[in-house]
Amino acid sequence: MKLKDKKLFLLDMDGTIYLDNDLFDGTIDFLNEVKHRGGRYLFVTNNSSKSTDAYVKKLSRIGIKACEDDFLTSTDATILYIQQKYQGRRFYSFGTASFTEQLRSAGIDVVTDIGEGIDGIVMGNDSELNFKKLEDACKLLLNDIIYIATNPDWVCPTAFGYVPDCGSVAEMLWRATGKRPHFIGKPRPEMLLLAMEKFGYNKDECVMIGDRVYTDIASGYNAGIDTIFVLSGEGTMQDADCDTPPTYIMKNIREVYNNIKK
Numbered sequence: 453m454k455l456k457d458k459k460l461f462l463l464d465m466d467g468t469i470y471l472d473n474d475l476f477d478g479t480i481d482f483l484n485e486v487k488h489r490g491g492r493y494l495f496v497t498n499n500s501s502k503s504t505d506a507y508v509k510k511l512s513r514i515g516i517k518a519c520e521d522d523f524l525t526s527t528d529a530t531i532l533y534i535q536q537k538y539q540g541r542r543f544y545s546f547g548t549a550s551f552t553e554q555l556r557s558a559g560i561d562v563v564t565d566i567g568e569g570i571d572g573i574v575m576g577n578d579s580e581l582n583f584k585k586l587e588d589a590c591k592l593l594l595n596d597i598i599y600i601a602t603n604p605d606w607v608c609p610t611a612f613g614y615v616p617d618c619g620s621v622a623e624m625l626w627r628a629t630g631k632r633p634h635f636i637g638k639p640r641p642e643m644l645l646l647a648m649e650k651f652g653y654n655k656d657e658c659v660m661i662g663d664r665v666y667t668d669i670a671s672g673y674n675a676g677i678d679t680i681f682v683l684s685g686e687g688t689m690q691d692a693d694c695d696t697p698p699t700y701i702m703k704n705i706r707e708v709y710n711n712i713k714k
Contacts, residue, residue: 453656453657453678455659455678455680455700455711455712456711456712456713456714458491458657458658458659458678458712459490459491459492459653459657459658460491460492460493460494460647460648460651460653460657460658460659461486461491461492461493461494461658461659461661462493462494462496462644462647462658462659462660462661462672462677463493463494463495463496463661463662464495464496464497464660464661464662464663464664464668464685465495465497465499465507466497466499466608466609466663466685467609467662467663467664467682467684467685467686467687468661468662468663468668468682468684468685468705469482469516469705470514471609471610471611471684471685472609472610472611473510473513473514473611474514474611475514475515475516476684476704476705476706477704477705477706478704478705478706478707478708478709479516479705480515480516481706481709482705482706482708482709482712483516485709485712485713486712489712492651492653493522494522494523494524494647494651495507495511495518495522495523495524496523496524496525496638496643496644496647496660497523497524497525497526498525498526498577498602498603498604498605498617498618498637498638498667499525499526499577499603499608499617500525500526500527500530500547500548500551500576500577500602500603500618500637501547501548501550501551501576501577501578501579501580502525502548502550503527503550503551503553503554504520504523504525504528505520506550507523507525508520508522508523524643524646524647526576526602526603526636526637526638526643527551527554527555527576527602528643529602529636529637529642529643529646530574530576530600530602530636530637531554531555531558531560532646533600533636533642534555534560534574534600535558535559535560538571538572538598540561541561541571541572541598542561542562542563542569542570542571542572543555543560543561543562543563543570543571543572543573543574543598543600544562544563544564544566544570544572544573544574544588544589544592545562545563545564545574546573546574546575546576546578546585546588546589547574547575547576547577547578547580547602548576548577548578548579548580549580551576551577551578552564555574560574562574565588566588566591566592570592570597571597571598572597572598572599572600573589573592573593573597573598573599573600573633574600574601574602575589575599575600575601575602575618575621575622575633576601576602576603576618577602577603577605577608577617577618578618578621581621586621586624586625586628589625589629590625590628590629593625593629593631594629599631599632599633599634600633600634600636601618601619601622601633601634601635601636602618602635602636602637603617603618603619603635603636603637603638603667604618604619604622604635604637604639604666604667605617605618605619605637605664605667606619606620606623607620607686609663609685609686614686619635622635637667637671638662638664638667638668638670638671639666639667639668639670639671639673639674639696640671640674641671641674641675641676643671644658644660644671644672644675644677645675648675655675655676655677656677658677658678659672659677659678659679659680659699660672660675660677660678660679660680661679661680661682661705661708662679662680662681662682662685663681663682663683663684663685663686663687664685664686664687664691665681665687665691665692665694665696665698666691666694666696668681669681669696669697669698670696673696673697673698674696678699678700679698679699679700680698680699680700680701680702680708681698681700681701681702682702682703682704682705682707682708683701683702683703683704684703684704684705689701
C-alpha cells in the first residue's frame with residue numbers, strides 16, 4: 453500500500469512531532485491531513501514518566517487537541533503484561549509518582565519501600581530518580597525476582613540535548629547486579645500490535661513514524677509494518693544501516709506531510 457493510502461499512523465512524540473515544548477513545523481498540517489483523509493493517528497511513546505492525562509495537557513499547551521484514546525504508552529503495555537502474567541503479585545515501583553499511581557489505579561499491588569513479600573520490580577523512565585531507589589533495586593535484585601522495565605531507550609531528548617532514560621538506568625543496575633529486565637515497550641512489537649487490534653486495522657494499513665531506529669523503527673519492523681525514520685530527533689542517517697532498516701527516511705514531519713498529501 454502506498455504511503456498516501458495508509459490509514460493508521462503510529463507516532464512517536466519526542467523528537468518526532470516536538471522537542472521538549474517546541475512543536476515542529478508541519479506537525480499540525482500532518483495531523484489535520486490524516487483526519488481530513490479519514491485516517492487515524494495514535495501517539496505511541498516509550499516515555500513512562502508521564503500519565504496519559506499529562507500528555508493530553510502537554511499537547512494542548514503546545515497547540516494539539518488530543519484525548520486519552522489518542523495515546524498508547526509503554527506504561528499501558530506494561531500494565532497489560534502484568535495483568536496477564538503476574539496478577540496478584542506485589543511489585544516495587546521504580547519510577548515517578550505518576551507511574552506508581554497509574555499502576556495502582558490499574559489494580560496492581562505496588563510499593564515504594566522495600567520489605568517482605570515483594571515479588572518483583574517494575575521500572576519506568578524516572579525523572580525523579582534518587583540514590584535510595586538505586587540502592588533498593590540492588591538489594592531486591594540479590595534475589596531471583598520478576599524484573600520488568602517499560603522501555604530500553606538510552607536517552608530522552610530535551611531542549612538542551614539528552615538525559616538518561618530507562619535503558620541507561622537498567623544498564624547501570626546490570627553493572628551493579630548482573631541482572632537485566634524484561635523490556636516491554638519499543639522495539640518489541642506488542643504496543644503496535646495492540647493498537648492495530650484495538651482500532652481494527654491490518655498491517656498493510658499502518659505505518660510507524662519515529663526518530664530512533666533501535667526503538668521506533670525496530671518496533672515497526674518487528675510488527676511487520678512500514679516505517680518512516682525522521683531525522684529531527686536522536687537518530688542520524690548512519691543509524692539507518694542496521695538489522696531493522698526503515699521503509700522510508702525523511703528529514704522531518706513536514707516532509708512526511710508533503711508525501712502523504714501528494
